[in-house]
Amino acid sequence: MSKQHDQQRREAEHALDQFRETEEGKSQYWGTLLDYCRGDSMIALLESTLHLSGDVIECGVYRGASLRKICRAVSDFSPDKLVFACDSFSGFPAEQVGRVDLGFLRFRHRVKKKFQLCDDVPERMERFFQMHRIHGQIVKGNFSETLKQFEHEKFCFIHLDCDLYESYKECLGELFHCLVPGGVVVFHDYGSPNWPGAKKAVDGFFATKAETPQQSRQRDEPAWYVRRSAEAE
Numbered sequence: 001m002s003k004q005h006d007q008q009r010r011e012a013e014h015a016l017d018q019f020r021e022t023e024e025g026k027s028q029y030w031g032t033l034l035d036y037c038r039g040d041s042m043i044a045l046l047e048s049t050l051h052l053s054g055d056v057i058e059c060g061v062y063r064g065a066s067l068r069k070i071c072r073a074v075s076d077f078s079p080d081k082l083v084f085a086c087d088s089f090s091g092f093p094a095e096q097v098g099r100v101d102l103g104f105l106r107f108r109h110r111v112k113k114k115f116q117l118c119d120d121v122p123e124r125m126e127r128f129f130q131m132h133r134i135h136g137q138i139v140k141g142n143f144s145e146t147l148k149q150f151e152h153e154k155f156c157f158i159h160l161d162c163d164l165y166e167s168y169k170e171c172l173g174e175l176f177h178c179l180v181p182g183g184v185v186v187f188h189d190y191g192s193p194n195w196p197g198a199k200k201a202v203d204g205f206f207a208t209k210a211e212t213p214q215q216s217r218q219r220d221e222p223a224w225y226v227r228r229s230a231e232a233e
């Protein structure tokens with residue numbers, strides 16, 4: 001994803017923000033989001049946890065595409081839950097991109113530069129939260145610095161979409177114990193040829209646990225996940 005591509009996305013979102021300023025635009029957009037949710041197994045898994053206690057968290061937000069779908073589903077089924085949105089909002093942390101993260105024909109200097117141009121996203125997402133009465137919280141910074149604050153938090157659903165081996169390892173290490181029994185963690189990049197480090201980190205983490213990653217194909221877009229066992233304390 002080049003800077004030029006990032007810039008085009010930013011401009012498209014600016015136009016969308018203006019469209020949403022009208023009541024008609026706002027409700028049309030809300031309807032479109034529902035269509036996206038209906039095609040996504042990640043959202044089906046989220047919905048299956050919303051009766052449980054605990055909040056919702058996403059690690060890897062970029063420009064908020066998956067976060068907006070998550071917010072739509074939470075708002076429909078459990079609007080009191082908090083939705084935490086964690087990202088550096090300036091791309092991958094320096095030196096976090098390892099050899100293990102380089103998929104077929106991918107170059108480290110290019111991969112390192114991905115997702116850097118999104119400093120406008122926190123403010124845009126705050127407006128989105130307000131507009132749709134979502135209890136959302138932006139958590140800006142590298143996971144190594146921000147995730148420790150959740151040590152005593154409970155989550156029913158965790159969405160990981162952070163590409164890198166080290167990032168997946170960090171997120172699982174800091175957050176999996178916060179998942180309530182029956183809660184779900186989804187791994188967006190598991191099995192992706194572009195991000196081989198994600199599967200390696202997830203498989204490594206669960207090698208010594210009762211749970212194993214599974215794939216859900218409930219909706220058009222499949223999703224890899226783990227549901228925390230009911231015996232978990």
Ligand SMILES: C[S@@+](CC[C@H](N)C(=O)[O-])C[C@H]1O[C@@H](n2cnc3c(N)ncnc32)[C@H](O)[C@@H]1O
Nearest residue numbers: 060061062065066088091115142143161162167
């Ligand atoms: C693929 S993008 C997320 C895409 C997003 N979920 C969507 O639907 O468009 C990956 C994001 O993870 C973030 N990220 C990866 N590792 C991180 C880390 N260790 N700390 C903070 N952010 C990280 C990057 O900044 C990037 O925005």
